[in-house]
Each structure stands twice: as structure tokens, then as C-alpha cells.
Amino acid sequence: MDVVFIFQWLDASALADFTKTWAGLFAAVQTVHILSMVMLCGMMMLGDLRMMNVILKGVPSEPIIENTKKWIYLALVLIILTGIYEASAIAMKLAYNSFFFAKMAGLSMGIIFMLSLRNAVYLRAPEEIGANGERSESVPVWVVKLVAFTSLLIWFTVAASGRWIGFS
């Protein structure tokens, strides 16, 4: 499917004119974009590494997962808003950049994976990996660790793809 028309529309938008005029603001927005990405990956790593029993072994996993959620959502909103702002300045360059599409695919997959499988599996984590109290039914430890590893892989590639956009 040809999606170049979306980039052409973005390139001709008032937002693109504004972004290209105010170059200094672009640098500030880019900083917020990178910081949001750091916050998102940091919160993800905190939860995923806890579920892999690598860090904070003495702390129950539930408060960690619950408390990192709101920061993950905030980071996602900031990433998307600042990302649109940044994309408007270089829309036609991004239209032919394979890593931009890899990043978008990874971001979409990461969000869907987090909202569906990651959250559901972590809610049913067994006592062995720090869930509060015994459960009548829980997901096997290896599945929880596999989901945590997959989540880490997805978000690593999203962050790395963002960096690779500049090289491709």
C-alpha cells in the first residue's frame, strides 16, 4: 500500500511550516521525545527485569507493574505527540526510510503486546516470581519470563530503530 500521500500531506501542513521556521524549538521537542523514550524503556525494563527475577527480587512484582503503568502511558502519549511534531519537519525523508517504518511497526506491536499479553500474563504471575500471595491458577514461570524477554526485545528494537533512522 502506498502511504506516501500521508507524508506529502504532512509536509504541506501548517505544522510542517511552523516546525521548519522554529528550528530551536525542534531541538527542544526532540529532547522531550528522547527523554520520553528513555522513560518508557526504563519503566518497561523495570517491570520486565523484575518478572525475569533479575532485579528487585525482594519486592513483590505487583506494585512495580502497577506503579510503572501510568508512567508508561504518559511516556507513550509524549512520544507520539513529539514524534508527529518531529516527523512533520522531515516528512518526505521519512516516507522512504525503512527504519522509520520498522520503528512504527515495532511501536504498534509493542503497544498491542503490552495491552494484551504482557498485562494479562503479569497479572497472573506465580508466587515464585514475586506475586502477592498464592493464586489458584497462575501462568508458568517460563511463560512469564518469555513474555518479559519478548517485551524487552520489542522495545529495544523500537529505540534502536529510532537511532538508525539517522543512518538509513
Next chain:
Amino acid sequence: MTTNTLSKIAAVFSIAIIIGWGIYWGVQVQDTMCLLEASTSEEMPECLENM
């Protein structure tokens, strides 16, 4: 959804993502490395023929 079903779905999707996404992303990196090499060397690198 029962916990058993969730476990199976999570395991299958995770393995599929690790393999599928890993291959896709690996190819993207390989292609970009090749283009970078092509842009900096005077001779055409062999990898360009396979792209």
C-alpha cells in the same frame, strides 16, 4: 479466558515475535549497513547485489 489458554497464546505469540521480528529487524540492519558501506567505499560492495 482461562490461565492455561492465556499461557499457550502468550508462549506462541512470544516465540513468533522473537523469530519473525528478529529476522525482519536483522535484515533491515544488514541492508542499512550495506548502504552505508556503499556510500563510503569507491567500489560497489557485494551485498548490494543481494538486496
